[in-house]
Amino acid sequence: MSKASALTARPATEPVHRLHLPQKLRNLELFLLLIACFINASAVVLVQLGALGELDPTLVLLGAGLSALVISLHIVLRFVARDADPFILPIATLLNGIGIAMIYRIDIADKESGWESAAVRQTVWSALAIFCAILVLLVIRNHRVLFRYTYIAGLVGVLLLFLPLVPGLGQEISGARVWIRVGSFGTFQPGEIAKIALAVFFAGYLVRNRDSLSMVGKKILGARFPRFRDLGPILVVWALSMSVIIFQRDLGTALLYFGLFLVMLYLATGRLSWVILGMGLFLGGALIASQTLNYVNGRFTNWLDALNPAVYDAKGGSFQLVQGLFGLAKGGLLGTGWGQGRPEITPVPQSDYIIASLGEELGLAGIFAILALYLLFVARGFRIGFAGQDDFGKLLAVGLAFVVALQCFIVIGGVTRVIPLTGLTTPFLAAGGSSLVANWIIAALLLRLSDTVRNQPRLVV
Amino acid sequence: MNRELKRVSIVVMLMFVALLSSTSVVQAFQADNLSADPRNTRTLYDSYQVERGAILVAGDPIAQSMPADDDLKFLRTYTNPELYAPITGYIPINGEPTGLESALNAELTGNSNSQFFDKISALVTGQDPKGAAVEVTIDPVAQQAAWDALGDYTGSVVVTEPATGRILAMVSKPSFNPNLLTVHNNAEVAASYEALLADENDPLINRAIRSLNPPGSVFKLVVTTAALESGSYTPESTFPNPTVYTAPGTTSRIENSSGGTCGAGETVTLATALRLSCNIPFAELGVELGDTAIRETAEKFGFNSSFNIPMTVSESVYPRGLDDPQTAQSAFGQYDVQATPLQMAMVSGAIANGGVSMAPNLVQEILAPNLSAIETFEPVERGRVMSEETAATLTAMMINGVQDGAASNARIDGVDVAGKTGTAQNGSTDPFTLWFTGFAPANDPQYAITVLVENGGGMGQTGFGNLLAAPVAQKVLEAVLNK
Numbered sequence: 001m002s003k004a005s006a007l008t009a010r011p012a013t014e015p016v017h018r019l020h021l022p023q024k025l026r027n028l029e030l031f032l033l034l035i036a037c038f039i040n041a042s043a044v045v046l047v048q049l050g051a052l053g054e055l056d057p058t059l060v061l062l063g064a065g066l067s068a069l070v071i072s073l074h075i076v077l078r079f080v081a082r083d084a085d086p087f088i089l090p091i092a093t094l095l096n097g098i099g100i101a102m103i104y105r106i107d108i109a110d111k112e113s114g115w116e117s118a119a120v121r122q123t124v125w126s127a128l129a130i131f132c133a134i135l136v137l138l139v140i141r142n143h144r145v146l147f148r149y150t151y152i153a154g155l156v157g158v159l160l161l162f163l164p165l166v167p168g169l170g171q172e173i174s175g176a177r178v179w180i181r182v183g184s185f186g187t188f189q190p191g192e193i194a195k196i197a198l199a200v201f202f203a204g205y206l207v208r209n210r211d212s213l214s215m216v217g218k219k220i221l222g223a224r225f226p227r228f229r230d231l232g233p234i235l236v237v238w239a240l241s242m243s244v245i246i247f248q249r250d251l252g253t254a255l256l257y258f259g260l261f262l263v264m265l266y267l268a269t270g271r272l273s274w275v276i277l278g279m280g281l282f283l284g285g286a287l288i289a290s291q292t293l294n295y296v297n298g299r300f301t302n303w304l305d306a307l308n309p310a311v312y313d314a315k316g317g318s319f320q321l322v323q324g325l326f327g328l329a330k331g332g333l334l335g336t337g338w339g340q341g342r343p344e345i346t347p348v349p350q351s352d353y354i355i356a357s358l359g360e361e362l363g364l365a366g367i368f369a370i371l372a373l374y375l376l377f378v379a380r381g382f383r384i385g386f387a388g389q390d391d392f393g394k395l396l397a398v399g400l401a402f403v404v405a406l407q408c409f410i411v412i413g414g415v416t417r418v419i420p421l422t423g424l425t426t427p428f429l430a431a432g433g434s435s436l437v438a439n440w441i442i443a444a445l446l447l448r449l450s451d452t453v454r455n456q457p458r459l460v461v
Numbered sequence: 462m463n464r465e466l467k468r469v470s471i472v473v474m475l476m477f478v479a480l481l482s483s484t485s486v487v488q489a490f491q492a493d494n495l496s497a498d499p500r501n502t503r504t505l506y507d508s509y510q511v512e513r514g515a516i517l518v519a520g521d522p523i524a525q526s527m528p529a530d531d532d533l534k535f536l537r538t539y540t541n542p543e544l545y546a547p548i549t550g551y552i553p554i555n556g557e558p559t560g561l562e563s564a565l566n567a568e569l570t571g572n573s574n575s576q577f578f579d580k581i582s583a584l585v586t587g588q589d590p591k592g593a594a595v596e597v598t599i600d601p602v603a604q605q606a607a608w609d610a611l612g613d614y615t616g617s618v619v620v621t622e623p624a625t626g627r628i629l630a631m632v633s634k635p636s637f638n639p640n641l642l643t644v645h646n647n648a649e650v651a652a653s654y655e656a657l658l659a660d661e662n663d664p665l666i667n668r669a670i671r672s673l674n675p676p677g678s679v680f681k682l683v684v685t686t687a688a689l690e691s692g693s694y695t696p697e698s699t700f701p702n703p704t705v706y707t708a709p710g711t712t713s714r715i716e717n718s719s720g721g722t723c724g725a726g727e728t729v730t731l732a733t734a735l736r737l738s739c740n741i742p743f744a745e746l747g748v749e750l751g752d753t754a755i756r757e758t759a760e761k762f763g764f765n766s767s768f769n770i771p772m773t774v775s776e777s778v779y780p781r782g783l784d785d786p787q788t789a790q791s792a793f794g795q796y797d798v799q800a801t802p803l804q805m806a807m808v809s810g811a812i813a814n815g816g817v818s819m820a821p822n823l824v825q826e827i828l829a830p831n832l833s834a835i836e837t838f839e840p841v842e843r844g845r846v847m848s849e850e851t852a853a854t855l856t857a858m859m860i861n862g863v864q865d866g867a868a869s870n871a872r873i874d875g876v877d878v879a880g881k882t883g884t885a886q887n888g889s890t891d892p893f894t895l896w897f898t899g900f901a902p903a904n905d906p907q908y909a910i911t912v913l914v915e916n917g918g919g920m921g922q923t924g925f926g927n928l929l930a931a932p933v934a935q936k937v938l939e940a941v942l943n944k
Contacts, residue, residue: 263472267465312500322500328487329495330503342503364488368481375477382473385466394462398469409476416483 022082026074032090033074037067040097043338047105050339062123063097069130076134080141081451085384088450091377092443095428096126096436098370101338102350102357103431109344118350118431125433132437133444143449147392150204157197158240160190161257165247177248191253192425192438195260195403196445202261203395205233206268210391214269225273234274237261238281245289251296252410252422258282259406264399268391303420320347324356324415335363350431352423355412371412374427378405384450397449400442496572499557507570509533509554514569514592514828516549516561518599524549524562529645537562537643543636544608547667548597548823550772551639553650560667561595561823564771568593568827568835576835591830598622598825603630603908606940610933616895616914617668618937619806623906625840626810626819628770628803630937633668635660668913670774673799674894677885678738678867678926679911680794682808682855682898683779685735687750687758689851696732696858700742708748711786715744718884718925735858736866738882740793747792752783755792761846762818763807764800770823777804794885805898806911812859813879813906816852818843860903868897870931873939877903880934882926892917897930901938908941910934 044063048055070093077084104119112118140146146153164170164177171179171187179187206213213230241254262278289296295316302318305311306325311318323346330341343349343357350357359367381401388394404427411430414421425435487495496504512535515525523545526535537552539545550560558566567573571592600620607618607630620630641653657665666672688694702722706715723729723739734742747755759779760766768774777800783791790796803821811818820841827836847855859879862868868880880899887894895914900906911934918929 263469267462267469270462270465307498322498325487325491325495326498326501326503328484329492329501330507332488332492342506345502359484359488364484367484367488371477371480371484375473378473379470382466382470386463391462394466398466402469402473405473405476409480412480413476413483416480416487418479418483 025083025086026078029077029084029086029089030071030074032086033070033093036090036094036097037070039094040067040101043098043101044104046338047101047108048339050337051105051108052339062120063100066097066100066123066126066130069127073130073134073137076137077447080137081447083451083454084447085380085450087376087380088443088446091373091380092428092440095370095373095377098358099354099426099429099431100126102343102354102361102429105339105361106344106350106357108339109342121433122431122436125436126440128433129436129440133440133447136441136444137448140445140448143393143396143445143452144390146200146396147204147207150201150208153197154201154205157194157201160194160197161240161244163190178250178253189425189432189434191248191250192432192434193441195256196400196438196441198257199260199264199396199399199403202264203392203399206264206395207392209233210268213265213274214271225277226271234261234265234278234281238278238285241282242285242289245285245296246293249293249295250423251286251289251299251420252414252424255282255410255422256403256406256424260399260403263402263406264395267385267395267398299420299422303414303417306417320353321415321417321421323347324353325417327353327356327360328416331360331363331366333364335359335361335366337361351425352411352430353415354430355426356415358429370429371408374404374408378402380450381446384446384453388449388453393449393452397446397453400445404439404442493574497566504566504570505554507572509535511571512591513537513552514571514594514830516569517594517596517828518545518601518604520596521601524639531645533645536645539639539643542638542640544604544632545599546636546639547631547633547669548599549639550667551642553642553654554645554647556650556654559665560772561597564769564773565595565824565827568595573827576829593830593835594828594832595824596826596828597823598627598629599631599823600629600941602944603937603941604632606630606937607632608634610936610940611912611914612933614914614918614929614933615662615668615916616912616918617672617802618913618933619669619802619911620937620941621806621810621821621909623810623813623900623909624819626807626821626843627825627840628821628823629908629941631667631669631803631823633666633672635662635664637664667772668915669802670770670772671801672913672915673775673777673801674896674913674915675796675798675885675887676794676800676805677883677894677896678740678793679805679808679881679883679896679898680798680800681735681738681743681792682812682859682881683759683762683764684743684747684750684755684792685731685855685858686762686812686847686851687755688731688746689854690758690847691750691754694731694746696730696854698731699728700731700734700745702727702729703741706741706744706789708744708786708789710784713786715740715789717741732858732861735881736861738862738867743792744789747788748785750792752781752788752791755779755788756781758846761844762811763804763843768803768821770803770821772823774803774821775801777801794883802911802913805896805913806909809879809881809898809900809911810909811846812852812855813900813909814852815849816845816847818846856903859899863899867927868899868931870927871897871899871935871938873901873935873942876901876938876942878935878938879903879906880931882931884925890922892921893924895924895926895928895930897926897934899934901942908938910937912937 103122107117107119164180169180171181241258244254265274290300306318306321327346341360343360346353378401385394385398411424411426413419425432427439513526515522524539527538529536550562552558552562569592603620618632717739724733756779764777764779767776780797787796791798820843826834829835856879863871863878863880868882871878871880878901883896885894898911900909912930914930918924
């Protein structure tokens with residue numbers, strides 16, 4: 001914080017904090033971006049050599065187009081967010097590219113091509129998503145604009161969340177009702193966008209109401225709990241999450257939103273009692289759900305007793321989970337290499353299970369690298385939180401970064417049996433347009449926030 | 462807010478640590494188990510991508526992968542299929558492998574840990590990966606002799622080398638043709654498999670290591686060992702010699718198989734009781750020794766534990782906590798005592814080996830594709846079951862049993878054979894289970910043999926061990942000794 005303010009006090013040419021010079025930041029970003037594009041191109045080439053045994057130029061062209069688009073995002077940054085964090089864009093690019101390579105690899109195994117090919121669709125969605133990110137950076141020149149739209153964001157978030165329940169619009173896929181059909185274009189998961197809107201709403205709302213929420217009430221069992229009359233917001237979000245579990249049958253999404261809210265609430269108020277209360281509420285709800293809702297109960301059984309033949313063979317049983325584990329085991333430490341494994345054996349290897357597919361072909365080493373990329377991405381977001389000067393910006397940055405971390409944890413933890421498996425996309429990697437658009441917008445917002453953090457003098461909102 | 466932020470960062474850190482740990486556990490620590498899971502089709506497909514190693518008997522393949530024209534690249538082919546089926550087992554395209562194909566799957570596919578560096582070097586040099594070959598301890602002459610001698614009986618013959626525990630022959634009948642189960646056609650495989658499964662003689666079961674039967678009189682060797690080792694008995698110890706014996710605390714009557722006394726006289730010696738295989742003296746001896754002493758000796762021989770040879774051998778049973786009447790029955794191998802042929806071969810083997818029990822083993826060497834040995838199996842001692850003196854005494858008693866007793870049909874001219882027969886009951890009307898276990902030459906044991914004939918050898922309750930099982934052993938021993 002002091003460094004940032006010190007920087008603004010000095011002439012920009014003075015080489016004291018070298019990385020903080022906009023020019024250097026952007027050059028570093030360009031350098032990393034080129035490395036990322038190179039790795040992505042190599043991955044596609046290796047997939048072709050590994051799975052096809054020959055080189056096919058079409059997807060290389062698509063990849064080149066994508067690289068061009070990413071570079072143009074970089075150029076946009078040079079003009080509208082010169083001080084933005086230099087790591088966010090290369091990390092997002094790399095994850096996106098590795099995801100496309102793996103999706104392409106599974107297309108080859110499934111003999112899909114043309115518009116049927118998930119890799120082609122993913123590339124087009126990536127283009128769209130990066131375009132959205134550019135738009136966000138161009139339109140939102142200062143993140144505090146979002147503060148004004150707190151309640152609208154909340155309304156939009158809730159509407160998006162429940163859009164799939166509208167008859168005729170919603171689409172049910174493998175039991176969960178979280179998609180809407182968009183003409184012949186395919187399906188869209190509005191909940192992915194909702195998480196951004198809700199993060200904005202939570203940040204704005206909490207900054208406005210933190211004082212009353214920070215008040216403490218009675219002391220129970222040695223911990224001070226909030227006043228009864230302040231329980232409204234948490235109960236509303238809890239009810240929202242529970243209705244997602246009940247009506248949309250999507251445990252993962254519910255956990256994601258509720259976790260996001262709890263962390264932001266804790267950050268805003270500093271009261272651990274909120275977290276305890278919230279976790280109690282959620283666990284209680286989940287417990288009741290696991291007893292009363294078949295699909296939740298099944299998820300728990302699959303998790304705890306995955307290798308039991310009865311559970312494995314059951315309808316909606318642990319077949320997918322166990323096949324994913326087999327794939328990961330096959331990968332071992334170093335993986336089979338691109339195009340050399342059999343990730344297509346596992347159901348949905350390109351979306352929910354892309355991490356198992358990557359683990360099979362890139363091994364534990366590859367998974368560690370990917371987890372390190374996510375951790376770095378999240379850490380850059382948290383860094384904005386630490387260095388930020390306005391509480392809204394801090395909360396928003398940490399909320400957005402945390403949502404990425406939590407989503408990774410829920411989906412990768414589900415695949416590797418840390419927690420019950422719930423359907424969520426792995427950010428940037430998994431096949432799915434809505435997820436890509438949402439995550440690229442998150443990247444754009446973090447870029448914007450990091451730029452303002454470095455540019456703005458200390459302000460209290 | 463930064464204090465809270467720091468805490469949340471720690472939580473995020475912990476979340477990632479959890480993911481790093483869980484992926485490590487799955488990909489590093491559980492990987493071997495997951496790869497070995499029979500439901501793991503990746504392992505199966507992989508096993509067809511590399512040339513699976515051959516299983517060799519005296520250097521000749523009994524199972525090998527032949528090039529095939531379809532997706533799976535190789536067809537597993539068995540030579541002399543029925544003779545060697547209990548050893549090789551089979552590896553179907555869609556199902557669980559059995560026998561050595563299952564037990565040594567990692568080696569045969571080239572995925573065992575000891576082959577890791579070979580795999581890496583094959584990767585670097587660009588060679589096609591190839592599995593290791595497995596040389597088994599089977600002696601083709603002994604195997605063929607055992608197969609021929611057992612004829613049409615349902616049962617098993619196991620021949621071992623007493624000094625090393627190496628399995629020289631392992632025959633199980635009826636057998637099956639594993640080639641029927643490896644064709645690359647799911648429907649054909651399923652049909653063959655269903656037919657074999659429906660066969661009431663269970664051809665898919667390797668009786669040598671999986672069939673549990675009451676050992677009957679061959680178990681008297683274990684009881685005699687316990688008696689001699691206790692120090693309270695010698696071959697000349699005497700027992701009352703009635704025609705009917707009623708164990709303390711019961712009314713159920715035990716008789717000798719002859720229906721009369723055990724030889725002439727008011728009393729009978731232990732040596733005579735074993736030679737003529739009488740039940741009453743052993744029932745009396747069993748009650749005197751008590752079930753604990755017998756069980757402890759049986760466990761030294763290998764009862765109540767399972768082995769990997771490397772296929773898993775079913776656990777032979779001497780039950781715990783028997784009362785006197787049950788001990789009396791158990792002392793001549795009835796009640797709930799059960800044994801596999803391999804277990805009885807281990808009993809004979811330990812006596813033949815001067816009282817030291819050797820771990821039974823079927824695998825001689827694992828050979829790399831360039832025929833260098835990756836792993837050689839050295840004999841492993843299981844432990845001493847009895848003193849050398851006891852072993853010598855028992856051997857002499859067993860020689861008497863063959864020369865002048867209940868095992869006379871195992872006699873071979875010019876060679877001393879030590880042996881013991883058994884005729885075990887399976888309920889009041891079911892056919893008997895017939896046994897022979899022994900070794901030759903008695904003064905320098907080269908071969909220990911156990912013959913199991915199930916289902917009364919087709920003679921219901923009229924056949925007995927010396928009539929049906931002993932001649933099988935005699936033929937096999939003659940064949941291997943004249944080699």
